[in-house]
Amino acid sequence: MKQRIFTDAAGLDNYLRETGVGKIMLVCDGSIEYLKLNEYFKGLPEVIRFSDFTPNPQYESVISGVKLLKQIDADAIIAVGGGSAMDVAKCVKLFSNMNENENFLEQRIVPNNMRLIAVPTTAGTGSEATRFAVIYCNGEKQSITHETAVPEAVLMDPSVLETLPEYQRKATMLDAFCHGIESFWSVNSTDESREYSKEALRLIMEHNQSYLKNEKSGNAAMLRAANIAGKAINITQTTAGHAMCYKLTSLYGIAHGHAAALCVSALWPYMIEHTDMCVDPRGKGYLENTLDEIAGVMGFTSGKETAGYFKEFVEKLGLKKPLPDNGDYKILKKSVNPVRLKNHPIKLTDEAISELYHRILD
Numbered sequence: 001m002k003q004r005i006f007t008d009a010a011g012l013d014n015y016l017r018e019t020g021v022g023k024i025m026l027v028c029d030g031s032i033e034y035l036k037l038n039e040y041f042k043g044l045p046e047v048i049r050f051s052d053f054t055p056n057p058q059y060e061s062v063i064s065g066v067k068l069l070k071q072i073d074a075d076a077i078i079a080v081g082g083g084s085a086m087d088v089a090k091c092v093k094l095f096s097n098m099n100e101n102e103n104f105l106e107q108r109i110v111p112n113n114m115r116l117i118a119v120p121t122t123a124g125t126g127s128e129a130t131r132f133a134v135i136y137c138n139g140e141k142q143s144i145t146h147e148t149a150v151p152e153a154v155l156m157d158p159s160v161l162e163t164l165p166e167y168q169r170k171a172t173m174l175d176a177f178c179h180g181i182e183s184f185w186s187v188n189s190t191d192e193s194r195e196y197s198k199e200a201l202r203l204i205m206e207h208n209q210s211y212l213k214n215e216k217s218g219n220a221a222m223l224r225a226a227n228i229a230g231k232a233i234n235i236t237q238t239t240a241g242h243a244m245c246y247k248l249t250s251l252y253g254i255a256h257g258h259a260a261a262l263c264v265s266a267l268w269p270y271m272i273e274h275t276d277m278c279v280d281p282r283g284k285g286y287l288e289n290t291l292d293e294i295a296g297v298m299g300f301t302s303g304k305e306t307a308g309y310f311k312e313f314v315e316k317l318g319l320k321k322p323l324p325d326n327g328d329y330k331i332l333k334k335s336v337n338p339v340r341l342k343n344h345p346i347k348l349t350d351e352a353i354s355e356l357y358h359r360i361l362d
């Protein structure tokens with residue numbers, strides 16, 4: 001499916017007309033109030049809002065969403081937000097054709113034609129381009145994956161980024177940056193995913209300063225970069241940078257993209273030093289070429305130089321460093337998801353992971 005992309009509300013409006021969408025279920029949180037785009041949705045005749053969810057959305061919220069969708073008999077779901085609104089909207093769509101008297105998480109997903117349209121309000125997660133959704137049920141993280149969770153259309157309106165708080169602006173950009181890098185070196189990379197990674201990295205390198213200054217052209221480019229990096233991880237999934245970052249977020253309350261960038265900053269030079277530990281079936285030479293290729297795309301001549309640039313780039317953003325307690329390293333080491341580590345091109349032993357967390361936090 002080729003995802004339709006619009007850059008302003010007029011484009012989306014035409015699309016809704018073309019496809020005969022009347023009644024809309026708008027999945028959004030309170031931050032929509034700060035967006036110019038809110039006026040557009042207010043002007044549409046049949047929009048029913050659904051905001052009964054929290055960050056790290058709960059399964060119960062999705063059940064309420066499915067009920068509402070059926071009750072109003074909507075023609076489309078439009079998700080406006082960062083990761084959480086998108087996760088909820090994806091699950092509402094996926095579960096909407098299933099038996100509501102049984103636990104949705106224990107059933108096979110029944111594909112359906114409900115239109116799902118995404119309006120990302122950060123340039124980071126790339127969730128609008130992926131088949132993945134994450135919700136929580138009884139405190140347990142549930143990952144839901146289905147091809148039909150990928151939104152068919154996306155509105156990438158740069159004006160939504162104008163009011164983004166500075167920390168979020170920086171952290172979400174770093175999330176997209178890490179998606180581009182991790183997907184590039186993932187053992188699951190393909191020619192297609194690598195093309196997406198290249199494009200995303202080029203856009204980030206070219207436009208990060210304009211984006212950080214909150215200029216329209218930079219905002220538009222970063223939305224594109226995040227979307228394309230999302231397409232890359234939709235193919236490859238992420239690697240050790242993401243596998244290692246989740247606990248940093250919950251332990252120190254730092255943003256996901258910030259945590260991922262700290263991990264990638266430490267991982268990258270470590271990988272260059274340890275290509276002999278390569279587990280990518282394409283071999284050590286292939287991995288070394290990949291690291292060189294990433295350097296070339298980012299405008300450098302060696303992997304070492306590029307890894308150094310990335311570390312400095314993150315440091316220059318001036319994000320606060322977490323302050324660990326002694327016992328944290330044990331907790332962090334235990335937290336790493338082994339399934340996601342399998343996507344990483346070099347073997348990371350327990351000792352390696354410990355060393356990396358020390359490099360990140362000391």
Ligand SMILES: [Fe+2]
Binds near residue numbers: 260
């Ligand atoms: Fe991420």
